Amino acid sequence: xxxxxxxxxxxxxxxxxxMLAHLRQVTDLPIATQEISTTSEAAAAGMSGSPTxxxxxxxxxxxxxxxxxxxxxxxxxxxxxxxxxxxxxxxLRQALATAELTAWRNRAHPRDPAEQAVxxxxxxxxxxxxxxxxxxxxxxxxxxxxxxxxxxxxxxxDLDAIRLDRAGRIAVAYPFSxxxxxxxxxxxxxxxxxxxxxxxxxxxxxxLGSPTRIESADATTGQPIxxxxxxxxxxxxxxxxxxxxxxxxGSGPSATCCCDxxxxxxxxxxxxxxxxxxxxxxxxLTQADAEDLGTRLFGTLx
Numbered sequence: 123x124x125x126x127x128x129x130x131x132x133x134x135x136x137x138x139x140x141m142l143a144h145l146r147q148v149t150d151l152p153i154a155t156q157e158i159s160t161t162s163e164a165a166a167a168g169m170s171g172s173p174t175x176x177x178x179x180x181x182x183x184x185x186x187x188x189x190x191x192x193x194x195x196x197x198x199x200x201x202x203x204x205x206x207x208x209x210x211x212x213x214l215r216q217a218l219a220t221a222e223l224t225a226w227r228n229r230a231h232p233r234d235p236a237e238q239a240v241x242x243x244x245x246x247x248x249x250x251x252x253x254x255x256x257x258x259x260x261x262x263x264x265x266x267x268x269x270x271x272x273x274x275x276x277x278x279x280d281l282d283a284i285r286l287d288r289a290g291r292i293a294v295a296y297p298f299s300x301x302x303x304x305x306x307x308x309x310x311x312x313x314x315x316x317x318x319x320x321x322x323x324x325x326x327x328x329x330l331g332s333p334t335r336i337e338s339a340d341a342t343t344g345q346p347i348x349x350x351x352x353x354x355x356x357x358x359x360x361x362x363x364x365x366x367x368x369x370x371x372g373s374g375p376s377a378t379c380c381c382d383x384x385x386x387x388x389x390x391x392x393x394x395x396x397x398x399x400x401x402x403x404x405x406x407l408t409q410a411d412a413e414d415l416g417t418r419l420f421g422t423l424x
Contacts, residue, residue, distance in 0.1 A: 125177050125218065125225060126151075126178055127145065127149070127152070127176070127177060128175075128176045128179075129141055129155045129176075130156050130168070130172065130173065130174040130176065131155060131157060131169075131172045131174075132157070132159065132193045132195075133159060135172045135173055135195075136207075137173050137208050138172075140207060140208045141208040144209065144210065145175075148218060159193060161192050163193070164191040164193050168191070169191055170192075172195055173208065175209070175217075177217065178221060178225055180221070182221055183198065183209060212405070215405050216407065219404060220405075220415055223380065223415070223419070226376060227296065229281075230281050230282040230283045231423075232281060234277070235267075236264060236274055237283075239263050240260055240263050241284070241295070243255065244278075245423065247259065248298040249313065249315070253300065254293075254295060254298075257271050260275070275292070282375045283295070284296075296318055296376065297317050297322030297323065297325050297329070297420055298315050298316065299317065299318050302316050303316045303318065303319075304339055304341070305318075305320060305322070305336060306336070307323050307326050307335070307337075308334060308335040309330065310332045310333055318376070318377060319381040319382075319385070320384050320386045320412065321415050321416050322381070323338065324349065325419050325420030326416075326420065328417040328420055328421035329423045333350075333353070334351050334352075335348065336349040338386045340386065340387050341385040341386070341396050342395055342396040343388060343392055345360075347363050347386040347387075349363075356413060358409050362389040363389065363409065364389065364408065365409075366384065366385055366396065366397060366405075367384055367405050367406075367415070368383035368397060368400075383400070383404060387406075
């Protein structure tokens with residue numbers, strides 16, 4: 123399911139047309155528009171000034187410092203901090219890519235209590251040992267649920283909360299990989315795990331509330347990249363490092379469609395070169411944006 127887009131605006135808003143024009147450069151999704159005339163209508167619809175873009179009903183440019191809802195012109199800031207009437211094409215592209223990935227992963231969260239319990243046990247095994255549990259390790263968790271371990275693991279696989287290999291073994295439990303990847307993560311200076319992608323690696327600290335050190339490499343040059351996250355502070359080396367958020371066309375599990383295309387790069391130039399060579403569409407994320415996305419995806423799993 124792809125994102126839904128809606129623009130909330132006041133009557134005769136001069137910035138509605140530029141917002142629509144920028145969005146049409148980014149996506150071919152249908153874009154609904156809704157006219158808002160009163161403060162009560164703005165509050166009910168979630169409009170923080172005109173125009174407001176909602177992606178899946180969420181204001182993707184929400185600013186905690188904004189002064190509430192209202193039918194007035196909205197002020198945006200571009201990548202350089204300058205005041206602009208609408209977000210840039212690059213800002214919109216990043217917002218939509220982030221929203222789509224967030225919605226994709228949120229849909230994969232198990233809701234069934236037995237599936238939740240097994241999912242938590244799998245994640246805990248990775249954190250404690252760096253490896254996935256065997257089926258027999260999960261039997262005590264599924265006992266009394268009325269469902270067998272294999273049945274629940276299959277349900278989690280179908281949900282894309284985990285991935286099973288052809289032998290039915292746990293190969294992936296986002297953000298963790300059972301096999302080595304280019305993204306190694308030290309948890310609290312002890313256990314070493316492998317993350318499925320750069321954003322997954324960044325989300326582990328938020329998920330666990332523990333310090334982590336990520337060691338990866340530029341996907342173009344092989345230059346080492348390290349990210350240390352501890353006590354609410356993050357240190358990147360090299361300091362110009364970025365994350366490229368990309369996805370192949372088509373549908374399927376995250377492990378197949380996007381994980382290979384979400385990587386660290388030493389700088390924006392190598393990220394652009396890699397994306398052009400691989401013919402992958404996507405967006406370069408700043409360090410702050412990449413950290414925020416990791417937190418949004420995995421901060422609720424701990």
